[in-house]
Amino acid sequence: MAGDPVVETEDGFTGGCSCGQLRYRLEDLPLFTHGCHCSWCQRETGTAFALNALIERDRLVVTGETQTDLVPSASGKGQELIRCPDCKVVVFSHFGGAGRLMAFVRVGTLDQPGHCPPDVNIYTASKLPWVVLAPDVPAFEGYYQAKLQWPAAAQDRFRAMKARQAEGAQTAPGT
Numbered sequence: 001m002a003g004d005p006v007v008e009t010e011d012g013f014t015g016g017c018s019c020g021q022l023r024y025r026l027e028d029l030p031l032f033t034h035g036c037h038c039s040w041c042q043r044e045t046g047t048a049f050a051l052n053a054l055i056e057r058d059r060l061v062v063t064g065e066t067q068t069d070l071v072p073s074a075s076g077k078g079q080e081l082i083r084c085p086d087c088k089v090v091v092f093s094h095f096g097g098a099g100r101l102m103a104f105v106r107v108g109t110l111d112q113p114g115h116c117p118p119d120v121n122i123y124t125a126s127k128l129p130w131v132v133l134a135p136d137v138p139a140f141e142g143y144y145q146a147k148l149q150w151p152a153a154a155q156d157r158f159r160a161m162k163a164r165q166a167e168g169a170q171t172a173p174g175t
Contacts (some may be wrong), residue, residue: 013053015110017084017091022064024091026105030055031154032146033107035118035137039129040074047104052093052104053116056161060092060103093112101161120149 013026030053041050050172067085067129077096082103083089092103107116121133125141133139138149 015090017087021086022084022104025061027059032150033119035121038123039126048131051107053107057101057103101165
């Protein structure tokens, strides 16, 4: 059910690309999971909305080769798509605000994507009319105030990540 804690499997949160060359493991629960219905995400993913689990990049262990592509974003800051260089599947992204310290993991690339439902739906003003949102998941026509939605532990982790960013940290190994 949406809003329930994410269920961790025996192997933790693992996932990867279609061909298996690129694999990853989340070493902690995601901070929060967005269902983004903006027209940019619709076009970029080729589907009705993007489902991204946010996690600190240093808690995301990647094995295999990656390819990074910079693409435009609605904010104008751009986003980096991290994908498999062989099958081209995007497994996570970096957006301008948090830079390379935050990964937006594409939930559909998890081995068990059902364990990571959306905590919030955003940019619903541009949601496709036939998409039906779960009534128990908060929905916003635009973005939202994280401090009003995120659990306290996620906010603490986010503040710690921003402190590392202020100290000059820009990326995690393997990005």
